[in-house]
Amino acid sequence: MDRPLRKRARSKLNYVVRLVALASTLLLSACISADAPMNYLYPEGPRAIQADRLWDVTFGIAAFVFIAVEGGLIFILFKYREGKAHGSPRQIEGHTKFELIWTAIPAVILTGIAFMTVPVIFDQAREPADALQVEVIGHQWWWEYKYDNGVVTANELHIPTDRPVYLTLKSVDVIHSYWIPKLAGKQDVVPGRINHMTIEATKPGEYLGQCAEYCGLSHANMRAKAIAHEPADFDQWVADQLEDAASDASVQEGEDLFMTGVFADGQMCVACHAVQGSDAAGIVGPNLTHVGSRTRFAGSMFEMNEENLKAWLNDPPELKPGSKMPQLNLTDEQIDDLTAYLLSLK
Numbered sequence: 001m002d003r004p005l006r007k008r009a010r011s012k013l014n015y016v017v018r019l020v021a022l023a024s025t026l027l028l029s030a031c032i033s034a035d036a037p038m039n040y041l042y043p044e045g046p047r048a049i050q051a052d053r054l055w056d057v058t059f060g061i062a063a064f065v066f067i068a069v070e071g072g073l074i075f076i077l078f079k080y081r082e083g084k085a086h087g088s089p090r091q092i093e094g095h096t097k098f099e100l101i102w103t104a105i106p107a108v109i110l111t112g113i114a115f116m117t118v119p120v121i122f123d124q125a126r127e128p129a130d131a132l133q134v135e136v137i138g139h140q141w142w143w144e145y146k147y148d149n150g151v152v153t154a155n156e157l158h159i160p161t162d163r164p165v166y167l168t169l170k171s172v173d174v175i176h177s178y179w180i181p182k183l184a185g186k187q188d189v190v191p192g193r194i195n196h197m198t199i200e201a202t203k204p205g206e207y208l209g210q211c212a213e214y215c216g217l218s219h220a221n222m223r224a225k226a227i228a229h230e231p232a233d234f235d236q237w238v239a240d241q242l243e244d245a246a247s248d249a250s251v252q253e254g255e256d257l258f259m260t261g262v263f264a265d266g267q268m269c270v271a272c273h274a275v276q277g278s279d280a281a282g283i284v285g286p287n288l289t290h291v292g293s294r295t296r297f298a299g300s301m302f303e304m305n306e307e308n309l310k311a312w313l314n315d316p317p318e319l320k321p322g323s324k325m326p327q328l329n330l331t332d333e334q335i336d337d338l339t340a341y342l343l344s345l346k
Ligand SMILES: [Cu+2]
Pocket: 138, 141, 175, 176, 177, 211, 212, 213, 214, 215, 219, 222
């Protein structure tokens, strides 16, 4: 290579190195931030912490192996590169001692990792004795929750702190995956199959999650939120949820529309939605008995407020691509009345 050519090659290499450095800084900074709400590297529930400990050790070993192997490779590439005086190195194919060494070392490492990992897998798969039981049902594209105490809700999983919550996972349509990164690992939710997982939080607060198995058009909008309460607050939440829907005379128009209104293509709200304490018993969409008490709606995609609800009722598939709630050609007045009724369902 003559000089200018080599110079050009070097500046090209420089450019690539800088580009990779910049890209990884941008990419990795998102992962490292401790207050990113779905950062599983900063777990907050005992099960997520247990898994994270395993990950720390495995990652440490993997990083060591990576550096040793790649370092050796790069060292040998440079030492024996063409053009130096020493010719071909000695050929050692079939060297029994080396073969034994590089078979034994990985075997020992993997056995060690297996000894640490397998008991944790069994431990996490076991149903804890005093667990709260919740059925989690995946729908395109929202989560439904049915508690053993009778509560049925959607989008937000309320749990007590310091008590394991044993989830029974089912799907009504395609494969989803339930994942609240700070509380536990992920578990597939498969139609025709029943899977389980346990989650647990020690601190009250909100823990965000996301469907983690591509499930169609609005997969990215199939979010989840777990809300952990002190046990007494949780009991209060359960008691409130078990109450029938309470609406007052000021939202009567909305209630009538909801219960008896027939909209585009003969569609009725009650064909798809249930409201406990009324005749509405649809099961296609989220149970709306206490919809006004939720912080978000439509797979936790939107904040629960008047403006967003109105926009939703106006055209669900416009707001959430593919939404199984159809556009119902509601008038502005109907939307206002329905929104007032829905928000009253605390
Ligand atoms: Cu999904």
